[in-house]
Amino acid sequence: MKIKTKLRLGIGLLFAMITVLAVVGIRQVSLLSADSRNILVANHNSLEYSRQMLRALDELEVHAGALDAFKKNLEAQQHNVTEAGEKEVTEQLTRHFEKLKMNIRDKAAIEQIRSDALEIMGINLDAITRKSYIAGQTAKSSMVWIGITGTLCFIIAFTLFVNLPGNIANPIRELTESIRQIANENYTERVHFGSRDEYGQLAQSFNTMAEKLEEYNSSNLARLMIEKKRVETLIDNMHDPVIGLDENRTVIFANEEARKVTGLQATGLVGRNATDIAVHNDLVRSLVQDLVEPRPKTSGQAAPMKIYADDKESYFEKEYVDISIVPTGEARPRSIGHVIILRNVTPYKELDFAKTNFIANVSHELKTPISSIKITLDLLRNERVGETNEEQRGLIDSIREDADRLLKITGELLNITQVESGKIQLNIAAASPREMVHYAIAANETQAANRDIRLETEENGVHSDVLADTEKTAWVLTNLVSNAIRYSYDHSTIRISLSEDDQCVRIAVTDNGQGISQEYKDKIFDRYFRVPGSTKEGTGLGLAISREFMEAQEGTLTVESELGAGSTFTIAMRKVG
Secondary structure: OOHHHHHHHHHHHHHHHHHHHHHHHHHHHHHHHHHHHHHHHHHHHHHHHHHHHHHHHHOOOOOOOHHHHHHHHHHHHHOOOOOOOHHHHHHHHHHHHHHHHHOOOOHHHHHHHHHHHHHHHHHHHHHHHHHHHHHHHHHHHHHHHHHHHHHHHHHHHHHHHHHHHHHHHHHHHHHHHHHHHHHOOOOOOOOOOOOOOHHHHHHHHHHHHHHHHHHHHOOHHHHHHHHHHHHHHHHHOOOOOEEEEEOOOEEEEEOHHHHHHHOOOHHHHOOOEHHHHHOOOHHHHHHHHHHHOOOOOOOOOOOOEEEEEOOEEEEEEEEEEEEEEOOOOOOOOEEEEEEEEEEEOHHHHHHHHHHHHHHHHHHHHHHHHHHHHHHHHHHHHOOOOOOOOHHHHHHHHHHHHHHHHHHHHHHHHHHHHHHHHOOOOOOOEEEOHHHHHHHHHHHHHHHHHHOOOEEEEEOOOOOOOEEEOHHHHHHHHHHHHHHHHHHOOOOOEEEEEEEEOOOEEEEEEEOOOOOOOHHHOOOOOOOOOOOOOOOOOOOOOHHHHHHHHHHHOOOEEEEEEOOOOOEEEEEEEEEOO
């Protein structure tokens, strides 16, 4: 039976019981009302008429209208005959009244009339007693019938009250518990109602769903979905912004940190093409532009991006990861998307700024006293101050060398602070590469002569000027020649050669020293790096500064070296025009 039918039957039965109870009550009340009305209307009136006739009979001799009053009540009594024997007595009263009218002083007629009126009153009093008894019996019967009907209605209503909610709620409770089991991944749970009503249909549909869920949970797809959720959760909890794109550059995921730095909600990122988002978002535009048009890789590390995050200007390093797979049955990999990772390097950048400022301040403070020491040494060597013996002059020369070395170190430190702060001041103009080479040779002649190293120049007919900062390029050449002298053997030769093509002029510094191992060749341009096992003194900054200076003026600095066969450092500069 359908639930709707059950509800209709239950409510209909209650309605029917209420109707029956109302009908029984109305019927019994009507019976009581009829009995009461009979007593009040018929018998009570007859008593009243008889009383009035007796009163008029007593006033015949003193009241002229008493006879008319008697006649009036007699006529009313004649129309109110309701009891057995009352008609005969009323007719007898009428005859005696006719006799009285002929002689109102007839005592016998008066007594007969009085006797008839009293008899009428007696008949009606007996009827009232009888009808009162009948009304009492009717009241008792009404109470019995109403009680029986009310009891039956109560029993039926109580049965419905107890059973009907349970019939509706118990299947729902059982279904709710089964749904909770399914939510807890207990896909073997089933519901068995054993009925063909709506609950039975619902149980059948639920069991079908549970079977499909069990089948799905047992499939590989379920495990893949769990792994997908795990990966998404791991990515979303990373502290670095991560954005994933498919092969069409549609955003397939973006973790919370990525949403923060881009200022977009998940609905504004996931599922949308990155090029469409880039129209209204500068950061996404920069990321997509670098992905669509990759910039040529430089030997140095790319500058971090400045992004306002965490309520301050922050620094992020970009990394693009190309995701490729080899499809089944194929040999060549195919790109299926990209992952963009922004590593937050703000704490390291802040430490780097602090270090740079510290080095700049210390180097600046050291440079002045070192210069004063050199001036003092020059004064000591002057014979006008006083004569010095050979041993004292040797000590002065040793102090001067140390002062020169300290001054060079402080100069390098000040230069590296310019590089690290990004405030390299350039004065680009037409310059002669030959003059810069001559300056570098002149600056290192004494050092080369001390070790009997010969500096050779090969100009190769180069007369073109270059676009460069003369001071910094000369510093680079001086540093390269100085390094060549430091790492060359005594009595060797260092060659400085010039060459040119249509676009640039190259200056190569070649030594015959011990060379550089291949594993360190790409690291020697890193700041503070020194080849392990080297006994030569230095800060490890010269080559790093040199490359930064050359790249700042759109030039290059490269090295070719082989362990045991010397090294060649080459700078290239743009030609004028």
